[in-house]
Amino acid sequence: MKFAKRSHAGLFCLFSVMLAGSLPAQETPVAPGNSDGIAGSPLDANTAASVPVNPDCNGTRFNLEPRTNALPQNTESVDFLPNRVGPGVDLVVGAANDQRASLGGFDAYYVHRQGSSCGVDFEGTLSTSAIDPTVVADPARDAFFLADLFLSLSQVVEVGRTTAANLLSPTACPSGTQLNGNNPNCWPVVGIADFTNPSIKQAALLDPHMAVDPRTSGTGAGDVYVVAQYENTTKVPAVASAQIIACKNLTLTCGSPVVVSGTDTFGSFPYVQVRPDGTITISYWTFTKPFGTQPNPIDVMFVICQPQGAPKAPLCSTPTLVATSNVPGLFAPGGSGFRDSLFPKHANRLEADGKTFTTFLVYDRCHSIVGSPAFAAPACSKVDVVFTFSTDDGATWSMPEAVESGAGHQFFGTIRNDTSTETINIAYYSTQDDLFLQRAKVRLRQIAAGSTVPGPANILTTASTDPDAGIQNLIAPGGLGVIDFGDRIGLAAAGTGTAGQSKVYVHYTWNNVFGTFDGTAQPDQNNTLLGLSY
Numbered sequence: 193m194k195f196a197k198r199s200h201a202g203l204f205c206l207f208s209v210m211l212a213g214s215l216p217a218q219e220t221p222v223a224p225g226n227s228d229g230i231a232g233s234p235l236d237a238n239t240a241a242s243v244p245v246n247p248d249c250n251g252t253r254f255n256l257e258p259r260t261n262a263l264p265q266n267t268e269s270v271d272f273l274p275n276r277v278g279p280g281v282d283l284v285v286g287a288a289n290d291q292r293a294s295l296g297g298f299d300a301y302y303v304h305r306q307g308s309s310c311g312v313d314f315e316g317t318l319s320t321s322a323i324d325p326t327v328v329a330d331p332a333r334d335a336f337f338l339a340d341l342f343l344s345l346s347q348v349v350e351v352g353r354t355t356a357a358n359l360l361s362p363t364a365c366p367s368g369t370q371l372n373g374n375n376p377n378c379w380p381v382v383g384i385a386d387f388t389n390p391s392i393k394q395a396a397l398l399d400p401h402m403a404v405d406p407r408t409s410g411t412g413a414g415d416v417y418v419v420a421q422y423e424n425t426t427k428v429p430a431v432a433s434a435q436i437i438a439c440k441n442l443t444l445t446c447g448s449p450v451v452v453s454g455t456d457t458f459g460s461f462p463y464v465q466v467r468p469d470g471t472i473t474i475s476y477w478t479f480t481k482p483f484g485t486q487p488n489p490i491d492v493m494f495v496i497c498q499p500q501g502a503p504k505a506p507l508c509s510t511p512t513l514v515a516t517s518n519v520p521g522l523f524a525p526g527g528s529g530f531r532d533s534l535f536p537k538h539a540n541r542l543e544a545d546g547k548t549f550t551t552f553l554v555y556d557r558c559h560s561i562v563g564s565p566a567f568a569a570p571a572c573s574k575v576d577v578v579f580t581f582s583t584d585d586g587a588t589w590s591m592p593e594a595v596e597s598g599a600g601h602q603f604f605g606t607i608r609n610d611t612s613t614e615t616i617n618i619a620y621y622s623t624q625d626d627l628f629l630q631r632a633k634v635r636l637r638q639i640a641a642g643s644t645v646p647g648p649a650n651i652l653t654t655a656s657t658d659p660d661a662g663i664q665n666l667i668a669p670g671g672l673g674v675i676d677f678g679d680r681i682g683l684a685a686a687g688t689g690t691a692g693q694s695k696v697y698v699h700y701t702w703n704n705v706f707g708t709f710d711g712t713a714q715p716d717q718n719n720t721l722l723g724l725s726y
Contacts (some may be wrong), residue, residue, distance in 0.1 A: 193309050195277065195298065198652070199585050203501065203669040206485055207306050215469050215491070216402060218400055220670040222409070223699055224417075225461070225632045228711050237390075238377040238434060238472055239342075239443050244682070247470050247721055248721055249309065249310030249697075249723035250654075250719065250723075251404075251653060251655070251702065251704060251720055251721075251722055252309065252310040252311060252721045252722070253306050253315065253705050253718045253719075253720055254302050254304075254310070254312055254699065254718070254719050255290070255302055255312055255315060255718060256290075256302075256312050256314075256315050256368065256369050257292060257718075258494040259705075259706070259707045259708055259716065260707065260708050260709075261513075261708070261709055261710075262302065262707040262709075262716045262718075263290070263291035263292050263325070264291055264701075264717040264718075265288045265289060265291070265300075265701070265717065265719035266288060266289050266292045266678030266701045266716055266717070266719070267288055267289045267323075267325075267676050267678030267679055267701075268286060268287065268288045268678070268680070268681055268682040268699040268700055268701065269286065269287045269288070269325055269327045269680075269699065270284065270285070270327060270328045270330050270682035270683070270684045270697050270698075270699035270721070271284075271285060271289070271327050271329035271614060271684045272284040272285065272329060272684055272686065272695070272697055273329055273331060273334070273336075273356055273686075274688065274693075274694075274695060275305060275688070276334075276360075276565060277305055278302045278358065280308070281306075281307070281308060281361065282304075282723075283303075283304070283305055283356055283359060284303070284304040284697060284721070285301060285302070285303050285329070285336050285338075285359070286301065286302040286303075286327065286448065286634055286682065286699045286719065286721060287299065287300065287301045287302070287325035287326065287327040287338060287340075287349075287682075288300060288302070288325065288678075288682075288699070288719040289323055289324065289325070289678060290317075290638060290651055290719075293670075296429070297341065298322060298326075298569035299317065299321045299322050299323050299324065299325040299340050300315055300316065300317050300555045300717070301315065301316060301317070301318070301338055302314075303315070303359055303365070304662075304721075305359055305360050306412070310722075310723060312723050313367050314365055314366065314367045314368055314369070314370060315368075315369050316369065316370030317376065317532050318338060318340060318352045318379055318382065319340070319342065319343065319349055321343040321352055322340035322341055322343060322350055323340060323341050323343060324340060324341050324399060324400060325339065326339045326357045326400065326401050326402045327682075328339070328402055328404050329684070330404045330406070330414070330489055331406070331685075331686070332340065332406055332407070332408050332414070332442070333355075333357065333414060333441065334355055334356045335353060335354065335359070335441075336354055336355075336359065337351060337352065337353050337402060337404060338351070338352045338354075338379065339351045339352075339385070339400055339402040339418055339567065340400070341397060341400050341402075341420075343400075343515075343627075345385045345420070346395070346396055346397060347386065347388040347389075347395055348384055348385070348386050348387065348388065348397070349384070349385040349397070349400045349420060349437075350383075350384060350385075351382070351383045351384070351385055351386070351402070351416065351439060351446070352379040352381065352382045352383075353379065353380075353381040353382075353383075353419060353442075353444055353575075354378060354379045354380065354381070355419075356391050357657045358377070358378055358379075359378070360382070360422055364377040364378050365377070365378040371439070371557060373693065376387060381442070381443065382444065383439055383443070383444025383445060383446055385400075385418040385420075385437040385439060385446045385449075385451045386422055386437075386446070386449075387435055387437065387569070388580045388696050389422075389449075390435065391600050392426060393426050393580050393713075394424075394426045395422060395423060395424055395425055395426075396422075396424045396425055397412060397420050397421065397422055397423070398420065398421040398423065398432075398460075398461075399421050399460075399461050399462070400419065400420040400421060400465050401417075401418075401419050401420070401462060402416065402417065402419075402463055403417050403419050403464045403465050403466045403472075404416050404417075404441070404466065405417075405441075405466045405470055405472075405499065406466065406468060406611075407468065407469075408581055409724050410470055411499050411501050412438075412470050412499025412500065412501050412502065413470065413501065414442075415438050415439065415440065415441060415499060415501070415502040415503070416438070416439040416440070416441055416442035416444065417436055417437070417438055417439075417464050417472055417506070418435075418437045418439065418464075419433060419434060419435065419436045419437075419452070419461050419462040419463070419464045419474060420462065421433075421434060421435075421459065421461060421462060421476075422434075422435045422449070422649075425699075431457045431458060432457070432458050432459055432460050433451045433452075433453045433456070433457075433459045434451070434452050434453040434456075434459035434460070434461075434462035434474065434476040434495075435449040435450060435451050435452060435453075436449065436450060436452050436462075436464065436472075436474065436497070436505065436508070436603050437449045437505070438499070438500070438501075438503055438504060438505055438506060439503065439623070440502045440503060440575050441502075441576065442532070445502070445554075446502070447502060447503030447504060447505055448502055448503075448505060449505070450505040450508070451496070451509045451693035452474050452476075452495045452497065452504075452508055452532070453476060453493065453509070453511060454495075454511045456478040456479075456491075457478070458478045458479050459476050459478050460476060460477055460478060460479075461476055461477060461534070461535050462474055462475070462476040463476065463535075463536060463537045463538065465538060465540055465693060467540045467549055468540075468611065469547075470498075470499050471496060471497070471498065471499075471549075471582045472496070472497035472498070472499060472506050472508075473494070473495070473496060473497075473538065473540055473583075473586070474495040474497065474540070475492065475493065475494050475495075475514070475536040475537065475538045475550060475553055476492075476493050476495075476511075476536065477490055477491060477492045477493060477534050477535075477536055478490075478491050478493060478721045479491065479592060480594065481591070482626070489516055489517060490516065490517050490534055490557075491514075491516050491636065492511060492513070492514040492515045492516075492517075492534065492536050492553070492555055493511040493512065493514060494511065494512050494513075494514050494538070494551070494582070494586040494685065495509060495511045495512075495586075496508070496509045496513070496585055496586060496591075497509070503504055507589065512586045513554055514536070514582075514586070514588060514589050514596045515580060515592050517557055517558075517588065519700070534554060534555045534556055534720050535556060535559060535679065536553055536554070536555035536678065537553070537554055537605070537606055538551055538552060538553040538554070539551070539552050539556070539607045539608055539609040539616055540552075540609060541609050541641070541644070542611070543614075543615050543616060544641070546584070546641060549583075549585070550581055550582070550583050550644070550658045551579075551581060551582045551585075551586060552579060552603040552607060552609075552616050552618075552639065552644075553580050553581070553582075553583045553589070553607075554569065554577055554606070554618055554620075555559060555574070555577075555578060555581065555605065556575060556576070556578075556602075556603050556604070556605055557571035557576055557578055557592075558574070558575055558576075558579055559572075559574040559575070559576045560572070560574045561573065566677065574599075574601070575601040575602060575603045576594045576595070576596070576602055577594070577595045577596070577602040577603065577604075577605030577618070578592040578593060578594050578595065578605075579592065579593060579595055579605075579618060579619045579646070580592045580593070581608075581644050590644070595618060595620065595637060595646065596622060596624060596649065597623070598613055598624035599624050600622060600624035600625075600626065600629035601621075601622070601629070601632075602620050602622045602623075602624070602635075603620065604623055604679075604680055604681050604700075605618060605619050605620040606618070606619050606680065606681055606682070606683040607619075607636070607683070608683045608684060608685045608696075609685065610685035610686055610687055610694050610696075611662050611686070612620055612640035612686060612687040612688055612689040612694060613641060613687055613689060613691075613694055614642075615638055615639070615640060615641060615685070615694065615726075616638065616639035617636060617637075617638055617683060617685045617696050618636065618637045618638070618639070619634060619635070619636045619645065619652075619683045619696075619698050620634075620635055620681075621633070621634060621635075621681070621683065622635045623699075624701075625651070625656070626656055631650070631656035631657060631658045632656060632657050633651055633653045633655075633657075634651075634653045634681075634698055634700055635649050635650065635651055635652065636649070636650045636652055636684070636698070636724065637649050638650075638726070650724070651723055652704075652724060653722065655704050657701075657703055657704060658688060658703065659716070665705060677701045677717075678701060681698060681699065681700040681701065682697075682698065682699035682700070683696070683697070683698055683699075684696070684699075685697075688712065691726075692704065692725065692726070693725075694725065694726050695723055695724065695725055695726075696724045697722070697723050697724075698721070698722050698723075698724075699717075699719060699721050700717055700720055700721075701717060701718075701719065701720070701721070702717070702719075702720035703716060703718065704718045704720075
């Protein structure tokens with residue numbers, strides 16, 4: 193079972209050597225400050241340095257899976273409550289797609305709740321058949337939420353709620369592996385965000401994401417928002433829209449979906465965040481031609497919504513354009529089978545005046561392609577993570593800039609704001625330190641409060657991951673053939689507001705741990721956790 197998707201067919205043979213004679217990407221200026229090009233001086237990749245990470249949380253395998261004939265995990269998410277276990281010890285909850293049949297599902301949650309290490313104390317699932325989980329902490333209510341996509345109900349997102357007290361209780365949440373989602377005391381509240389449209393005979397839901405309103409008062413305070421890509425497959429070609437559902441915090445009573453992608457016919461991969469003032473912000477991308485048509489320019493879009501109090505749907509603005517790229521929406525790094533799908537993500541930072549916000553947005557893009565862009569899946573000789581920012585609620589955006597100027601591929605860019613210090617964190621994979629530009633390390637760049645310029649790159653992993661390592665055909669009869677790294681990594685950041693007491697956690701796919709397959713020791717793909725204090 194591979195966790196592949198129609199619009200991004202999994203991260204199979206992930207990297208390739210940079211190819212000579214590449215065709216530079218053709219970028220279209222769409223508005224001042226909105227062209228997806230290279231603006232100004234590129235950031236200096238040579239300033240990167242390895243930084244101290246928690247020695248007990250430096251590439252920790254974040255699951256309890258036995259090492260014999262282990263199965264892959266990928267597509268991670270993570271969040272945490274600082275110091276919730278005790279001074280200096282955080283309550284950390286991760287989630288990922290997980291192929292183990294013993295868990296009874298296709299995704300899982302993993303919880304660290306004791307000791308100074310980042311080891312997993314217990315793991316389990318909400319249901320028996322779901323994928324693509326997102327976990328979000330709710331510090332104001334000392335709670336966590338977990339959302340995933342039902343496989344048996346193709347247009348439904350499952351949402352679970354628990355408290356920190358439950359997760360810390362060995363009675364409510366016993367240590368070890370909780371089988372088949374049969375642990376109702378651990379996640380006692382489960383609701384359904386139903387995107388079903390009875391008037392559409394055939395539809396599919398993709399890539400759900402979730403955010404929680406952090407406020408304790410005001411309209412919509414504490415509301416939970418679930419977004420997803422809704423595909424109408426009765427049309428040929430299929431059309432898509434980005435949609436949102438509002439749910440009550442304590443009961444997870446959810447309302448009806450509304451479209452946030454306006455008149456865009458291919459609204460895809462929505463990502464949602466809620467500002468400290470309760471304003472809901474959503475990013476997504478769309479394209480102008482039918483799926484599979486090449487070349488096909490990509491538009492990265494942004495939407496502002498106002499809460500109405502769940503289960504009432506929020507009221508949303510007309511989407512605004514962040515950037516346009518003439519590079520095709522589907523492309524493969526080098527000659528690999530992986531097709532990158534941009535997948536924009538963003539974070540909101542409250543400025544020193546206490547009332548204005550700066551929104552930072554990152555996405556993956558193909559900087560240059562090999563051969564004709566009219567190919568069904570053009571090869572990309574250079575994948576970048578780029579960032580841009582807006583200081584006027586998304587009306588205008590800065591020129592997108594590459595996070596790294598180095599060679600190789602940078603991808604799976606993700607971003608979170610540490611609201612205690614208003615520090616923006618950008619994490620990503622990068623192959624630039626590998627001689628052959630194939631093996632990746634995890635890097636992190638931070639943007640200090642009041643600044644819009646990333647600081648030096650920090651290398652968070654001393655070793656590299658090699659997605660082609662291991663004998664994957666020993667995992668299951670017939671073989672998987674290749675490793676699938678999913679389509680994202682997880683990132684969380686929080687602190688007390690005092691320098692040196694903030695944490696960053698990165699939850700990512702790695703294969704630096706050996707398993708045993710038919711008696712042969714081989715690298716084993718795992719969900720992995722690292723932590724950094726700053």
